[in-house]
Amino acid sequence: MERPARLPSGHALWRWLLPWRCLLCGARGADGIDLCADCAAELPRNRSCCARCALPLAAPAALCGECQRRAPPWDAAWAPFRYGWPLDRLESRYKFSADLAAGRVLSRLWQSEPCPLRLPQLLLAVPLHRSRLRRRGYNQALELARPLAHALGVPLHRDALQRRRSTAAQTELDAVARRRNVHGAFALREGVVLPAHVAILDDVMTTGATLAECARVLRRAGVQRVDVWALARAPSPRG
Template sequence: MKGTSLVDGWPARALRVLLPARCLLCGARGAEGRDLCGACAEDLALNQPACARCALPLAVTSPLCAACIKVPPPFAAAWAPFRYGHPLDLLEARFKFRADLAAGRVLSHLLVIRAGIDAPTLPDAIVPIPLHRARLRTRGYNQALELARPLAAALGLPLRHDLLVRARATDAQSALDAKARRRNVRGAFALSDDAALPAHVALFDDVMTTGATLREAALTLRRAGVARVDAWALARAP
């Protein structure tokens, strides 16, 4: 799979030629060649306004949220173009847990489109959050890596999936509260052997909930000497 997008490779392109696009959410004809209709696309909530440091959705426009003012996170800025909720959560679950490549392709296209509209400060490289080898064997793919591939290509950035490794297996974050999430990922990441470190990287995950995973990965990179780490995600939970 190296160098080829799981969600937008030649089999997916061939199917789009043979079969008309249909909305994965309601079954209507897809818009703009995507498996998503215009009405369902409008139901996706953009993450605006949001904290510039952690991408937390805000009720009113403000540079930073109260938490980032009080205790700044280890990343310099964050970008998550969508708010995590219905109906984006349905597409995300289909891709992440049911290996629905059509859903992954829709999410990738949405991510690339938003990057063209409100692209953040570009880093030297994009670093997807890695899965532990045991979970990778079970799932068969890393959803963060597959979403990051088209984004990196569209922005003309290196995709450094060789930079970080998941040093130990962790419990699924979805079943844990914020405090338990922080404990769960503590010490979970390590640098690959002889990895060349860019000065500025953007960590990428599919969904940023409490930010615990991205924070721990950012700390690992900062301690290793990366000057600036940003946090990127497809969506940010309220």
């Protein structure tokens, strides 16, 4: 008598019953995530970019024109992806539609990219104001930072940096308005002691106004080197 096929157990059984499915096209997922190989191949990686602000460039260059004219208040930037199709679709679902499955895909994608910078002694995530955190239910930057910090072996301080006032959403503002909007919005928690090298992380970097304001707070606290990390960099600043 032929023996019945042996079913997988534990996590393998769960995946046998519910296999990975691409969140973009519905095809079978690949490499243990809900993203198929074809959609993964379309992800816009940020290979040619400014070394200081990670702005995507048409040709390799040490610094973009803006960083040559006026250096940002951080030392270096890492943004492994450009903000474009299809990554922007996953990011929008994660950030604005509470699609945590999309967030898990983005997290895994980031972990698969090698960090080109010297690792910091501490990682911080751009904080949300408590009113927006209550509405959204989670800080999208912090949830990306947790697994990345673990994978890289970098300590993460979840609330060293605080947003002390609520600000308007940056999405519809031009570059000047973005800087004004976040001016003075961040502060360091009282009693926190920071190491010499810190990286501040956000999900998407557009003009860099939010990260710049965070970097200034860290500089005033005595941090010698500040890097900025973002999952994706917008192709060009708005405004």
